[in-house]
Amino acid sequence: MKRNILLAAALLLSLILVTACLPGGKQNQGPRKFEAEFIGLFDTLTRVMGYAENEEDFKAVVQGLKDDLEVYHRLYDIYDSYPDLVNIKTVNSMAGQGPVAVDRKIIDLLLYSKDAYQLTEGRVNIALGAVTKIWHRYRSEGVDDPASARLPKMELLEEAALHTRMDNLLIDPVKGTVELKDPKMSLDVGAIAKGYAVEQAARAAEERGVKHLLISVGGNVRAIGARNDQGEPWRVGIENPDYAADDYLAIVKADAVSVVTSGVYERFYMVGGKSYHHIIDPDTLFPENRYLSVSIVTPDSGLADVLSTALFNLDLEEGKKLIGSIEGTEALWCMPDGSLVESDGFADLTILD
Ligand code: ADP
Ligand code: MG
Numbered sequence: 001m002k003r004n005i006l007l008a009a010a011l012l013l014s015l016i017l018v019t020a021c022l023p024g025g026k027q028n029q030g031p032r033k034f035e036a037e038f039i040g041l042f043d044t045l046t047r048v049m050g051y052a053e054n055e056e057d058f059k060a061v062v063q064g065l066k067d068d069l070e071v072y073h074r075l076y077d078i079y080d081s082y083p084d085l086v087n088i089k090t091v092n093s094m095a096g097q098g099p100v101a102v103d104r105k106i107i108d109l110l111l112y113s114k115d116a117y118q119l120t121e122g123r124v125n126i127a128l129g130a131v132t133k134i135w136h137r138y139r140s141e142g143v144d145d146p147a148s149a150r151l152p153k154m155e156l157l158e159e160a161a162l163h164t165r166m167d168n169l170l171i172d173p174v175k176g177t178v179e180l181k182d183p184k185m186s187l188d189v190g191a192i193a194k195g196y197a198v199e200q201a202a203r204a205a206e207e208r209g210v211k212h213l214l215i216s217v218g219g220n221v222r223a224i225g226a227r228n229d230q231g232e233p234w235r236v237g238i239e240n241p242d243y244a245a246d247d248y249l250a251i252v253k254a255d256a257v258s259v260v261t262s263g264v265y266e267r268f269y270m271v272g273g274k275s276y277h278h279i280i281d282p283d284t285l286f287p288e289n290r291y292l293s294v295s296i297v298t299p300d301s302g303l304a305d306v307l308s309t310a311l312f313n314l315d316l317e318e319g320k321k322l323i324g325s326i327e328g329t330e331a332l333w334c335m336p337d338g339s340l341v342e343s344d345g346f347a348d349l350t351i352l353d
Pocket of ligand 2: 191308
């Protein structure tokens with residue numbers, strides 16, 4: 001439902017809307033601040049912020065970024081097909097039918113996802129598609145018709161869970177093929193693809209010479225450099241899961257880092273007065289209510305996306321241990337009662353005001 005609205009909006013509004021504001025009301029003195037927005041990629045709103053001498057320069061930077069993100073969006077799409085394009089949906093449709101030749105960007109994402117599976121000891125598993133598909137269907141039906149919202153039966157989930165083995169995903173980087181050995185398995189790259197794509201697109205922009213830019217794809221934030229040549233950081237607000245609250249959970253000083261949050265408020269449905277969100281614990285096959293949100297700050301946006309999902313499926317102590325083992329990475333947990341827990345170095349990254 002939300003997806004349909006977004007897609008309809010995307011058709012109307014896939015152009016880039018740019019706005020500018022003048023620093024301190026002065027004109028023609030150095031770079032001006034610009035913002036751009038577009039909708040549709042990764043089914044969400046993308047916002048880009050930066051400084052440029054003029055609108056044309058900024059538009060060119062944003063267009064380059066948008067073009068790259070669009071390529072990743074299509075390749076990593078599990079819901080839609082595109083003419084003459086082999087994407088992850090195609091790979092899923094070929095499960096059990098032998099190797100499929102794919103774009104190198106798909107090979108790279110899948111190799112990255114295998115690493116993520118190892119790093120998180122299976123808490124983030126892109127081969128969980130058979131299970132997440134069931135939840136996706138029940139959630140969509142529950143959102144469309146709340147009165148008849150239901151939970152999937154455990155037997156149904158357990159049968160699907162038999163078809164979620166990562167080692168049945170075969171990747172041949174030399175031949176450029178992937179194969180789903182199990183005909184009933186299916187890839188769901190929703191926990192990784194957006195962050196991974198933002199990271200790759202940001203690196204490509206850096207290679208084109210972009211020095212300062214703030215990119216947010218549906219709240220998956222990646223800062224290229226600092227805000228300016230003086231090294232002043234970007235300020236990235238972490239959304240409060242309580243919509244009624246008008247403050248952020250924290251404001252992160254961002255200089256060449258990513259800030260990524262997973263939250264129960266993003267996608268959920270209600271059954272019998274209880275809320276069920278979109279991150280599935282592979283151990284219980286259910287969404288667990290450990291946290292309202294988890295935010296990660298780390299340079300690589302792909303890793304940030306992996307970890308924000310992984311921590312949802314880990315108890316606080318296990319999560320702290322994982323974060324502590326990865327250099328330059330901090331986390332913020334928002335607990336069910338709204339209280340906050342920070343990793344050891346998190347406070348050093350935030351602005352107190
Ligand atoms: P968002 O999509 O809001 O950025 P996440 O990065 O946390 O949120 O990814 C959640 C999505 O990942 C779900 O919508 C689902 O498609 C998929 N998913 C859910 N549970 C898992 C899991 N344990 N491992 C891998 N993918 C998952
Ligand atoms: Mg994620």
